[in-house]
Amino acid sequence: MTAALLYTRAVSVFDGVLRAVPADRQAAPTPCAGWDVRALVNHVVGEDLWAAELLAGRTIAGVGTAFDGDLLGDAPLETWSVAAEAAGKALADVADDAVVALSAGPTPVDEYLRQLAADHLVHAWDLATAAGTNLRLDSDLVAAVSRWFAPVEDAYRVHGMIGPRPLVPADAEPQELLLAMFGRSEALAAAERFGAAFDTRDVNAVMAAMTGDCVFESTAPPGGERHSGADAVRAAWQRFFAEAGEHRFTTEETIVAGDRVVVRWRYDWPAGHVRGVDLLRVRGGLVAEKLAYVKG
Incomplete structure (x- = not known):
């Protein structure tokens, strides 16, 4: 060229x-x-x-x-x-x-x-x-x-x-490597875009930030749940937002390592709070996997 x-x-x-x-x-x-x-x-x-x-x-x-x-x-x-x-x-x-x-x-x-x-x-x-x-x-x-x-x-x-x-x-991928050469992290951008969409409780925006074959492991008691594929993950988000009531996630730290992003967060609701981490895997600028772990 x-x-x-x-x-x-x-x-x-x-x-x-x-x-x-x-x-x-x-x-x-x-x-x-x-x-x-x-x-x-x-x-x-x-x-x-x-x-x-x-x-x-x-x-x-x-x-x-x-x-x-x-x-x-x-x-x-x-x-x-x-x-x-x-x-x-x-x-x-x-x-x-x-x-x-x-x-x-x-x-x-x-x-x-x-x-x-x-x-x-x-x-x-x-x-x-x-x-x-x-x-x-x-x-x-x-x-x-x-x-x-x-x-x-x-x-x-x-x-x-x-x-x-x-x-x-x-x-x-070539785009991810090019951006890294110029000091950019595609994985960090994907994690931040996902987090911004999540904060709006807009299920369509959240799913637009995830791959079609995405996986979400929730912290639902007693042992968590695993949701595979866009339809299952969408349904999980819909249930979560419908049931969550007054709540707020606050990101406390973000660590990027290759295509992995660790997000340490605090989750507050009127009766209390917990802390936890998300382990995200990014592919093609989208979140392919979100594994959530919580500490009471």
Whole structure:
């Protein structure tokens, strides 16, 4: 895949995700520490406004502070569209052997476009995660970005451009591995999405966060119950929410190890409380197994 095509397709993925983000999620946190949805979109918009200028041959000094601060104003989508279109037009006019004046020094346009593509693709996942969606990235894009990033991953991490790589299984799926390379944990995102859905007592949202062949082991006395398959698990949630009354789960600690997530929680109801743990197994960004254990 050419760098230009990779970039264009990654921009399209980001565009589709952004347009699907609910209006009330602008302040939702993203997997990028310190960035909510609006801050992340502002970053990507700025990146494409810069791309339009740099691909046209301008320098960083020449652009100056034009793209500092808030770029979105009252029309984030419209601003994004203008930025993406400007970058696309500049790309159409640039020569394949052109060199771009980046802060790191003169950089071949092919390399610059692959950097941009990676940022748009990973941030598309960040954005979807902030919106509560399990985004499955195109396998060709995942493969292309992974091939480009593998030789430079360590250098990016040394310079503080990405976070620590979380542990992933030896047989991790390509998307899970790519996200880990960029310091993201798909398992943690899945656990948090499941927890958010559970807190709303929305059975449909809970099931949307689980696989079709999911398993749930409950803490129902005396020895717990095991529910296998989406229909059985859905029925278990329906009974639980119908019978629970006034209750509240509070997450006290979350530990991620590969495709496993341990969630330590406290469960309160008017007459008392208990503490327990969930052992979650994640597959494809969804909870495949939830094993619950409780201590009175």
